[in-house]
Amino acid sequence: MSATATTPTATAEEPQGNPRKRRAILDAAGTVFLRDGFSRASIDAIAAEAKVSKQTVYNHFGDKERLFMAMTDDVQDRTTAHVMELMDRDFPDPSQLAGPEDLRAALLQLTGAWIRVVYTGPLVALRRLVDAESDHHPDLQERWFANGPGRTMPRLNKLLSALARAGLLDVPTEVLAVPDLLAQQLTSPAGSNVRRIPREADFEAEFDRRVAQGVDFFLRAYAPR
Numbered sequence: 001m002s003a004t005a006t007t008p009t010a011t012a013e014e015p016q017g018n019p020r021k022r023r024a025i026l027d028a029a030g031t032v033f034l035r036d037g038f039s040r041a042s043i044d045a046i047a048a049e050a051k052v053s054k055q056t057v058y059n060h061f062g063d064k065e066r067l068f069m070a071m072t073d074d075v076q077d078r079t080t081a082h083v084m085e086l087m088d089r090d091f092p093d094p095s096q097l098a099g100p101e102d103l104r105a106a107l108l109q110l111t112g113a114w115i116r117v118v119y120t121g122p123l124v125a126l127r128r129l130v131d132a133e134s135d136h137h138p139d140l141q142e143r144w145f146a147n148g149p150g151r152t153m154p155r156l157n158k159l160l161s162a163l164a165r166a167g168l169l170d171v172p173t174e175v176l177a178v179p180d181l182l183a184q185q186l187t188s189p190a191g192s193n194v195r196r197i198p199r200e201a202d203f204e205a206e207f208d209r210r211v212a213q214g215v216d217f218f219l220r221a222y223a224p225r
Contacts, residue, residue, distance in 0.1 A: 025047075025067070065137070068137075069140075083118065091106070091156075091159050164176065169224070170222055171222050189214045190213065
């Protein structure tokens with residue numbers, strides 16, 4: 001009998017559809033790529049981190065580039081799901097707002113939670129890695145935007161536009177006509193400021209202060225006169 005007939009292949013031992021193995025490899029890839037960068041990261045190191053064979057990694061993802069793309073997609077899918085949950089849970093229902101202070105409190109809660117997810121933690125380091133690799137992987141930036149902001153910002157903008165239609169925000173027609181502009185104005189300034197918090201600062205106090213500054217700036221621009 002031939003060796004082919006008697007020796008099981010790696011594919012048979014580790015089927016590509018094994019979700020537990022796939023999850024372990026994606027988590028390990030995130031750890032290794034963020035630690036070593038794309039160029040220095042190796043499939044051997046990722047396999048060791050995932051506690052699977054090197055062949056198992058290849059069976060699931062084919063090569064390092066496709067694994068990197070799958071890892072970034074996975075992180076963004078999970079981040080996007082989290083942000084969508086935040087909007088489901090925290091975005092104010094216009095009919096439940098008694099006045100400007102209620103609106104401010106609701107926007108502070110949502111914006112703070114959003115910025116903590118998107119502008120702090122491992123996602124920031126991954127975004128830096130994506131930026132660094134964009135010259136070598138031309139579609140990476142577009143892919144990152146489409147999988148993240150391209151899904152969350154339109155929904156936030158739609159919800160903020162609904163506040164304007166309810167009379168809780170006074171937004172010029174030309175602003176409403178620009179895709180995602182309201183969502184960017186609510187989240188991006190505060191998010192950028194949070195990313196610049198000095199290491200020696202009290203992070204939580206500075207976080208709350210900078211988020212409040214961003215929300216108050218937004219409301220000064222669009223609160224009904």
